[in-house]
Amino acid sequence: MREWTLVLAVPALIAALAAVACAGPAPATTTTAKPQTLTIYSGRAESLVAPIIDQFSKATGVKVQVRYGGTSELAATILEEGQNSPADIFYAQDPAGLGAVSTRFATLSNDIVSGVKPQFRAADGKWVGISGRARVVVYNTQKLSEANLPADIWDFTDPKWKGRLGWAPTNGSFQAMVTAMQALWGDGKTRDWLTAMKANNPKVYSNNTGIVTAVGNGEIDAGFVNHYYLFSFLQEKGEAFPARNYHLRGGGPGATILVSGAGILETSKNKEVAARFLSFMLSPVAQQYFAGKTYEYPVIDGVGTHRVLKPLAEINAPQVSMAQMADLKKTLDLLRVTGVTP
Amino acid sequence: MEVAVARSQALSDVAGRTRGGSRHSRPPASLWLPAALVAVAVAIPLVYLLLRAFGAGGEIWDLLLRRRTLEILGRTVALAGTVTTLCALITLPLAWLIVRTDMPLRRTCRVLSALPLVIPSYVAGLVVVAALGPRGALQQLLAPLGVERLPEIYGFPGATLTVTMVAFPYMLLTLMASMRGLDPCLEEASRSMGCSPWRTFWRVVFPQLRPALAAGGLLVALYSLRDFGAVSLLKYETFTWAIYLQYQTSFDRVLAAALAVIPVLIAVIFLVVEMRTRGRSRYHRATGTARPSALVRLGQWKLLALSFCSLVILLSVALPVAVLGYWLGKGFSNAEPLRLAWSTVANSGYASALAAAVAAVAAIPVAILSVRHSSKPSVLLERATYVGFALPGIVIALALVFFAANYAPVVYQTLGLLVVAYVILFLPQAVGSAESSLRQVNPHIEDAARSLGSSPTKVIRTITVPLLRPGIVAGAALVFLTAMKELPATLILGPIGFKTLATSAWSAASEGLFASAALPALLLLLVSSAPMAFLTLSQRKGEGL
Numbered sequence: 001m002r003e004w005t006l007v008l009a010v011p012a013l014i015a016a017l018a019a020v021a022c023a024g025p026a027p028a029t030t031t032t033a034k035p036q037t038l039t040i041y042s043g044r045a046e047s048l049v050a051p052i053i054d055q056f057s058k059a060t061g062v063k064v065q066v067r068y069g070g071t072s073e074l075a076a077t078i079l080e081e082g083q084n085s086p087a088d089i090f091y092a093q094d095p096a097g098l099g100a101v102s103t104r105f106a107t108l109s110n111d112i113v114s115g116v117k118p119q120f121r122a123a124d125g126k127w128v129g130i131s132g133r134a135r136v137v138v139y140n141t142q143k144l145s146e147a148n149l150p151a152d153i154w155d156f157t158d159p160k161w162k163g164r165l166g167w168a169p170t171n172g173s174f175q176a177m178v179t180a181m182q183a184l185w186g187d188g189k190t191r192d193w194l195t196a197m198k199a200n201n202p203k204v205y206s207n208n209t210g211i212v213t214a215v216g217n218g219e220i221d222a223g224f225v226n227h228y229y230l231f232s233f234l235q236e237k238g239e240a241f242p243a244r245n246y247h248l249r250g251g252g253p254g255a256t257i258l259v260s261g262a263g264i265l266e267t268s269k270n271k272e273v274a275a276r277f278l279s280f281m282l283s284p285v286a287q288q289y290f291a292g293k294t295y296e297y298p299v300i301d302g303v304g305t306h307r308v309l310k311p312l313a314e315i316n317a318p319q320v321s322m323a324q325m326a327d328l329k330k331t332l333d334l335l336r337v338t339g340v341t342p
Numbered sequence: 343m344e345v346a347v348a349r350s351q352a353l354s355d356v357a358g359r360t361r362g363g364s365r366h367s368r369p370p371a372s373l374w375l376p377a378a379l380v381a382v383a384v385a386i387p388l389v390y391l392l393l394r395a396f397g398a399g400g401e402i403w404d405l406l407l408r409r410r411t412l413e414i415l416g417r418t419v420a421l422a423g424t425v426t427t428l429c430a431l432i433t434l435p436l437a438w439l440i441v442r443t444d445m446p447l448r449r450t451c452r453v454l455s456a457l458p459l460v461i462p463s464y465v466a467g468l469v470v471v472a473a474l475g476p477r478g479a480l481q482q483l484l485a486p487l488g489v490e491r492l493p494e495i496y497g498f499p500g501a502t503l504t505v506t507m508v509a510f511p512y513m514l515l516t517l518m519a520s521m522r523g524l525d526p527c528l529e530e531a532s533r534s535m536g537c538s539p540w541r542t543f544w545r546v547v548f549p550q551l552r553p554a555l556a557a558g559g560l561l562v563a564l565y566s567l568r569d570f571g572a573v574s575l576l577k578y579e580t581f582t583w584a585i586y587l588q589y590q591t592s593f594d595r596v597l598a599a600a601l602a603v604i605p606v607l608i609a610v611i612f613l614v615v616e617m618r619t620r621g622r623s624r625y626h627r628a629t630g631t632a633r634p635s636a637l638v639r640l641g642q643w644k645l646l647a648l649s650f651c652s653l654v655i656l657l658s659v660a661l662p663v664a665v666l667g668y669w670l671g672k673g674f675s676n677a678e679p680l681r682l683a684w685s686t687v688a689n690s691g692y693a694s695a696l697a698a699a700v701a702a703v704a705a706i707p708v709a710i711l712s713v714r715h716s717s718k719p720s721v722l723l724e725r726a727t728y729v730g731f732a733l734p735g736i737v738i739a740l741a742l743v744f745f746a747a748n749y750a751p752v753v754y755q756t757l758g759l760l761v762v763a764y765v766i767l768f769l770p771q772a773v774g775s776a777e778s779s780l781r782q783v784n785p786h787i788e789d790a791a792r793s794l795g796s797s798p799t800k801v802i803r804t805i806t807v808p809l810l811r812p813g814i815v816a817g818a819a820l821v822f823l824t825a826m827k828e829l830p831a832t833l834i835l836g837p838i839g840f841k842t843l844a845t846s847a848w849s850a851a852s853e854g855l856f857a858s859a860a861l862p863a864l865l866l867l868l869v870s871s872a873p874m875a876f877l878t879l880s881q882r883k884g885e886g887l
Binding site (some may be wrong): 175 | 476477478496543574577587589590591593595596672673736745751754755821834839847849852856857
């Protein structure tokens with residue numbers, strides 16, 4: 001008889017613990033009973049987007065729950081969740097993250113996206129850009145000045161740059177830049193650039209933050225990054241931080257403009273609220289927030305850029321559509337063939 | 343006095359019989375039913391991997407047979423091997439000094455040297471780069487001496503250093519527990535028969551430490567297969583990084599799963615090797631009770647011994663704390679807004695405590711089955727619990743996402759499921775600890791209870807589990823400490839909006855906000871060191887940590 005008490009006790013204990021766990025002090029999970037809630041999976045960091053999301057909540061009374069994580073992990077999560085995804089919106093750091101789940105997105109209505117410049121959204125209306133960032137060269141001001149820096153990204157293949165550069169070939173934004181390069185230069189010249197760059201032995205970093213850190217402490221002289229990372233360093237370390245951005249004079253792929261963006265999941269039960277959220281993010285209020293607080297470029301007309309930034313109109317940016325940059329297949333193959341990525 | 347020398351011939355026949363457990367070797371349902379539950383849990387990630395990997399079709403072979411894959415294999419095995427060897431070289435003297443000698447400050451050393459366990463490896467990686475990078479803090483210190491640049495830390499040296507730094511406590515803790523359980527009679531007998539101290543160590547002490555060394559080495563080796571933070575920050579491409587890159591660069595779940603099959607196979611090899619190393623020896627006393635060993639007097643060596651311990655602690659604890667403190671101070675002086683909700687501390691502690699409790703309970707049937715009812719299925723189950731420990735957290739997390747979202751949506755993204763993920767990830771720490779406790783218990787005690795008419799279940803409840811307590815408590819503590827710093831599963835599987843100290847530190851660090859990352863990271867250390875100190879200092883002889 002005693003035997004059975006233990007037989008039941010152990011699983012019962014596990015079940016009890018699990019039950020306690022579920023009923024614990026954790027915030028309640030999404031319920032369909034309250035339609036005015038919104039669940040967002042955000043690949044963008046909390047410190048950057050939480051304030052504006054809060055503002056949406058306050059303005060509309062909609063309760064917003066956000067899962068923060070890496071763009072790629074969240075994309076994989078959405079794909080694994082399938083039909084049962086609790087997410088209403090996927091807010092990604094780069095076009096490739098959006099492209100990866102675009103089959104799961106519902107088509108956005110024209111009202112939402114029409115204000116956004118066409119090059120900053122998907123042609124099929126599956127997702128829309130929310131903020132823009134420029135690809136730049138970040139350089140150490142103690143070693144270089146803009147005058148020493150070449151006009152075009154091609155010129156970094158010169159052997160004089162050997163061992164002085166940093167790049168992050170596994171980073172989504174870098175890959176989007178290579179995609180733009182393929183569109184502008186063709187596969188042949190892009191391959192030549194990658195091969196020649198590789199011969200210059202650039203230091204490999206896993207992300208933009210790593211490159212800016214390394215440029216700041218003089219580990220490398222310059223690196224290819226998105227423009228806005230520098231500003232959180234300047235904020236933290238002060239104006240003395242010896243790194244600045246350089247927008248390539250000659251334009252070309254090295255001066256590509258990218259976007260972060262979002263789409264509404266096809267499986268969402270709150271599509272209407274989700275649409276309101278996207279409209280809000282594309283409103284002047286939210287666009288002003290990104291321009292002022294995160295040092296990003298607005299994607300709609302009529303909102304000015306931060307005074308420390310070079311205005312979009314003055315950047316010699318190439319004409320490449322975001323939709324082209326959402327499909328990385330060809331880029332990944334090229335990066336792998338040239339041995340730039342594993 | 344009757345002395346049970348390890349592998350003593352005279353007792354080997356008894357050992358042979360008792361090793362397989364009791365004479366009533368059919369395990370009661372009270373053991374195998376909960377064990378079956380555990381088996382289902384540990385099978386989830388494996389089933390998921392196979393499902394996904396088979397989805398790859400022919401492409402899987404292209405991927406697996408690429409030269410690149412072989413290079414990654416070489417690098418992964420090199421890292422695991424070097425880290426494990428280094429850990430053994432550090433922890434053998436360290437554990438001996440702390441447990442068996444009169445070294446000053448050894449209680450402090452005991453607490454501090456286990457602390458690196460709670461430092462998230464990406465924090466350790468950031469710290470190593472900040473301190474020892476080509477233009478890091480050390481270079482700045484040496485700059486007046488004309489040192490322009492330090493040798494490259496990236497790649498193998500940096501990754502080895504960082505992983506060793508965060509993983510050596512696994513081995514240290516098992517070794518210290520084992521050294522405390524050593525019977526001084528054996529050494530005294532050996533010395534009285536004229537063996538030199540050195541010879542006594544190699545012939546008598548070392549063989550008894552072998553299982554602990556193997557068990558600790560296994561955890562270290564499996565951990566270095568799984569580590570992501572350190573290898574990615576120090577740019578050393580192992581399988582975990584390669585798997586992550588598949589997710590990150592091509593958003594390809596199928597090829598990522600195919601790649602993840604290889605570390606599983608490596609883990610299987612490690613598991614078999616460890617089992618062979620442990621051998622068929624018996625490590626419990628035949629009769630009598632053990633008494634504490636006399637402390638070795640170090641005399642003039644005291645200072646040298648203390649310097650060695652200090653160096654280890656300096657590198658693995660003081661350095662990270664100093665760098666984190668520096669970042670935090672910098673943030674304060676720049677008047678940065680450093681906000682951290684207390685709920686993150688509570689969340690970390692609560693989820694980790696639940697994971698520790700569930701893992702401790704789940705470890706009991708697995709440990710008893712594998713030690714007392716050794717059979718193919720029970721050994722297979724025990725070994726299978728280790729596989730989760732070798733897999734990248736993202737793989738375990740996505741496996742649970744897939745099964746829970748599609749087949750058990752009620753539990754999806756609940757704290758309960760997160761706890762299950764922690765248990766799958768960290769169960770072997772509890773199992774290993776419970777097992778080594780059980781191996782030091784003479785099965786004759788249980789046999790005696792049986793022969794007096796108790797049911798197998800009553801014996802387990804009244805004899806085995808109470809005797810196992812030290813091991814179970816120590817195992818639960820280990821699970822608690824490692825769950826505190828867990829990141830990928832927490833991000834993906836936690837209830838939405840569920841922030842822990844580890845996720846807060848990560849989220850700030852990923853934006854380059856080092857001051858904001860330092861605050862939760864330091865709190866993580868502080869919060870974890872309290873239970874650590876309590877556990878390491880309050881124990882009685884032979885108990886756990």
